[in-house]
Amino acid sequence: MSIAIYPGSFDPVTLGHLNIIKRASCCFDKVIVCVMINASKRGLFTPEERVDMLRRATERFDNVEVDFSDELLASYAKRRGAHVVVKGLRAVSDFEQEFQMAVTNRKLNPDLETMFLASSEKYTYLSSTVVKELARYGADLTDFVPREIIDEVNTRIQQKMQERKGN
Numbered sequence: 410m411s412i413a414i415y416p417g418s419f420d421p422v423t424l425g426h427l428n429i430i431k432r433a434s435c436c437f438d439k440v441i442v443c444v445m446i447n448a449s450k451r452g453l454f455t456p457e458e459r460v461d462m463l464r465r466a467t468e469r470f471d472n473v474e475v476d477f478s479d480e481l482l483a484s485y486a487k488r489r490g491a492h493v494v495v496k497g498l499r500a501v502s503d504f505e506q507e508f509q510m511a512v513t514n515r516k517l518n519p520d521l522e523t524m525f526l527a528s529s530e531k532y533t534y535l536s537s538t539v540v541k542e543l544a545r546y547g548a549d550l551t552d553f554v555p556r557e558i559i560d561e562v563n564t565r566i567q568q569k570m571q572e573r574k575g576n
């Protein structure tokens with residue numbers, strides 16, 4: 410069985426992420442979308458909340474599983490029996506860091522290949538950071554995040570803004 414892992418922060422999941430998940434699900438028997446912690450990014454949502462939002466957004470894909478891990482990706486992949494890491498590439502700016510990570514992961518786990526899917530042109534500009542910025546200004550998020558999570562993103566951003574005002 411071909412198993413691929415799609416790792417990321419997913420804080421929150423966007424339509425760009427969902428596009429990669431959908432395309433990867435056509436290429437592999439199983440895709441594990443794994444929420445991983447990026448120490449350099451402070452999250453808006455907890456890992457459990459991100460997993461929950463991803464599960465709701467990917468419910469229709471039979472061969473997609475959502476998980477959370479605080480392990481090294483190379484070790485996680487070995488434990489889950491996955492030989493492929495899927496990554497989305499938006500622009501040249503993504504390339505350098507992704508290339509470095511791909512080489513490092515293969516050094517740590519020689520059975521692990523990284524495959525890049527070119528972002529759909531509709532979503533090359535889209536990131537979780539852009540979504541959070543738009544939500545701060547009350548923009549309509551319909552074209553940016555799965556509809557299942559729109560209310561949650563808006564509510565959390567409003568909460569954060571209120572907290573900041575209170576401080």
Ligand code: ADP
Pocket residue numbers: 416417418419420423424425426429495496497498499503527528529532533534535536537538
């Ligand atoms: P972000 O940069 O949005 O915080 P993540 O760390 O969650 O993203 O990214 C996880 C993976 O998804 C990475 O491989 C990233 O390049 C990819 N990705 C993020 N946004 C998009 C998009 N709009 N189109 C294609 N791939 C994307």
